[in-house]
Amino acid sequence: MMMEQTTKTKLGLNLPTDPRWVNLAEMDLQEILTDHAYCEQKATTSCITLIQQYPDRRELVDELTPVAAEEWSHFALVLQELRKRGLTLGHQRRDEYVNQLILFQRKGGSKEMRLIEKLLTFALIEARSCERFRLLSLHISEEKLKEFYKGFMISEAGHYKMFLRLAKLYGDEKEVELRWQEYLTYEAEMIKTLELRGDRMH
Numbered sequence: 001m002m003m004e005q006t007t008k009t010k011l012g013l014n015l016p017t018d019p020r021w022v023n024l025a026e027m028d029l030q031e032i033l034t035d036h037a038y039c040e041q042k043a044t045t046s047c048i049t050l051i052q053q054y055p056d057r058r059e060l061v062d063e064l065t066p067v068a069a070e071e072w073s074h075f076a077l078v079l080q081e082l083r084k085r086g087l088t089l090g091h092q093r094r095d096e097y098v099n100q101l102i103l104f105q106r107k108g109g110s111k112e113m114r115l116i117e118k119l120l121t122f123a124l125i126e127a128r129s130c131e132r133f134r135l136l137s138l139h140i141s142e143e144k145l146k147e148f149y150k151g152f153m154i155s156e157a158g159h160y161k162m163f164l165r166l167a168k169l170y171g172d173e174k175e176v177e178l179r180w181q182e183y184l185t186y187e188a189e190m191i192k193t194l195e196l197r198g199d200r201m202h
Contacts, residue, residue, distance in 0.1 A: 011127045011160065014188035021132070022139045024198025029145075031199035033082050034090035039129065039201050040075040042095075043159075044068050046122060054115055059169060063162055070155065081148065096194060097202035098125060104186050116171045120183050123163035128187070128202060130156035 025032045047068035051061050082089055101124060105117040133153035137146050168176045 011131055011157070012184065013127055013131055014184045015191050017128075017132055017135060017191075018196050019135075021196060021198065022135050024196065025136065026140050026142075026145075027198055029085065030082070030087040030090065032201070033078055033085075033087065035093060035199060035201050037075055037078040037082070037089060038092045039095075040071050040078060042098075043125075044071040044075065047071060050115075050118065057115075057170065060166055063166065067159060067162065074152065074155070093200070095200075095202060097128075097190075097200070100190050100194075101125065101183075101187065104183065112170060116167045116176060116179070119163045119167035119170070120176070120180055123160050123167065123180075124183050124187055125202070126156050126160035126163060130160055132201060 047064045051064050051068070054060055079089060101121050105121060106113060130153055133149045133156055136149040137153050140146055140149065164180065167180070
């Protein structure tokens with residue numbers, strides 16, 4: 001399986017995923033589906049937590065409420081896929097990718113600044129997830145799984161744009177864009193240091 005690796009993805013990510021990742025991922029579907037399921041569960045929790053922390057931000061509450069429900073429905077879909085294959089949901093694993101992104105967030109500062117940092121972090125997670133779902137939808141061997149992941153790809157693209165839009169809504173647009181570029185640069189360098197693992201979505 002050969003895929004052209006460009007220097008920048010359509011999502012604006014500075015470093016595309018290593019093309020070998022799809023080959024590794026499909027070697028053990030139980031592992032990648034388990035990790036995917038927990039990613040959806042954590043995305044649900046993140047949306048709910050933001051609503052709890054910023055209930056006075058009406059646009060945020062209105063936009064994240066349906067997304068939280070959608071992410072939980074995605075968890076159910078992945079669990080259903082595991083069951084159809086006679087597989088069980090494994091244990092949640094440490095997400096080094098997300099943990100390192102959190103380390104990059106600016107600490108302290110105003111509540112508004114901390115919100116923007118969180119929104120940019122979530123935007124980047126969704127963008128990387130979307131990119132990997134796209135790779136699976138194009139290159140995984142099983143045709144049914146291609147369609148399965150295509151649906152997730154479309155959904156994550158919308159979430160990525162929503163988080164980025166909210167960050168620019170609550171902050172100075174130019175400053176947020178500059179900070180976003182810093183995140184993209186950091187994430188690309190971070191990806192180079194992480195082990196390429198087929199049992200992880202990130």
